Amino acid sequence: MPESSVFPPLIDDCWVITGPTASGKSALAIELAKRLDGEIVSMDSMAVYRSMDVGTAKPSEQQRREVPHHLLDLVAPDEPFSVACFLRHAHRAVAEIRDRGHTPLLVGGTPMYLKGVLRGFDPGPPADWEFRKQVDEDIEKFGLDRLRDRLMQVDPLSAHRLHPNDRRRMTRALEVAKLTGVPLSHKQLQFEQQRSPEQCRVFACMWPRPILHERINQRVDQMFAAGLVDETQQLIERYGTLSRTAAQAVGYAEVLEHLDGRLTLEQTVEAVQTHTRQLARRQETFLRSFGERTIVDMQSGGSLAEISQRLVQKQP
Structure with missing residues (x-):
């Protein structure tokens, strides 16, 4: 973990698995980690919050037993958490994984977290x-x-x-x-330099947009079936007020409106699906700005195990 205020890039000997929400990056990363003797470092800005499990699609207990995961459940939902906080934890986790002789895999789609990992980050002075x-x-x-x-x-x-x-x-x-x-x-100019895809292991999971939208709709339905409304209600009862970041998270923000009586349950589900599709489009646009990435066509055929095997075989 760097002691200075500037965080260097984290891609020299790490794998980075990214992509829009519901693209299957977490499942692919688990398959890769098994092949690489790896450990996963989450790049999800919502997964850092404790008790926010259903709406963030956190890895299951079974998945965490199969592969070690880091940077989950770090803070309470009423606490702030910045890009600098993420990078401080991420650098520490990567260093510890390397010390164990394992391979770090940074996995997630939060844009500013990804940019800090790929290009580095200067948090600047504290807030005035x-x-x-x-x-x-x-x-x-x-x-x-x-x-x-x-x-x-x-x-x-x-x-x-x-x-x-x-x-x-x-x-x-x-x-x-x-x-x-x-x-x-x-x-910020020092953070605009990029590497070629051949110089790093940065992979973006992508689907044709109609298929991705269907995957998103299915995931949202599963979240509500798994108790997203109850989870949000329990968060409010326990913490009172969520942090600005947590309260604005897609899924929780709409359910908060539902609990306030502003949306019916049906309207809430539709709003979460719509806003999640919009989020995925923004993530896709953001990913196009990074020349480091190699596109992984998730519709190319084969199981996740076969896709992960092809990625490993391509590496020098």
């Missing part, structure tokens, strides 16, 4: 809450356009890159420039 409060007050008075205008003056590259409604990231870009004197976009 007084500054953020002032920004929030300005937004309430003058709107998001004023925030964007301020960012355009100090970091035009970030202003052009970020969506004009992305209040959180525009605020952070302003904050970094204020605290360090260096635009956030300049600090």
Whole structure:
């Protein structure tokens, strides 16, 4: 685990298995881990939360007995958990797996976790809450356009890159420039370099979109059948308020609306399916920006064991 504030990439001797939600990456990773004497490090931003099991499709107890899994159930659902927190835990887990002589497999589809693994990450200075409060007050008075205008003056590259409604990231870009004197976009340049697919073991599980959508719909149905509503109710009863990240998770966010009486159960299931399909499309778009990846056609034929065998055989 690095002691400095900057986290280097983690792909030198790790395998990375990614893909959109419901693409089968976890099941494929388990087959690979068995062949490689490997251990799995989760890259799922929701799986770090304890008691959020059904809605995050965490690996079963049987799967965890077959292959060791790391970075699951790290914090309570009412606690914040950042990219820097993830990378700190991930670097430690990878180092310990290597020390045991095993192969680390980083598995998941959370975009910023994946980017930190592939390109490295500089978390920057700690939050300045007084500054953020002032920004929030300005937004309430003058709107998001004023925030964007301020960012355009100090970091035009970030202003052009970020969506004009992305209040959180525009605020952070302003904050970094204020605290360090260096635009956030300049600090991020070191993380834009990429390797070729032949130089790393980064695999993205992909399906034709109609099939992926059907897999998503089936998974959502299974989650509700497995007790997603009851699980969410128990979380509220136990913790009261979830962290912003946990409360906004697809599946839980819609069920919270259902528990508030704003959605019927049928509407809730449909909303979760729709939002999960939208999430998968965003993940696919994000994955296309990484030249490190090798596409794994999950419809190419053969079992997961056969696909994993082909991947291992291709490696030098």
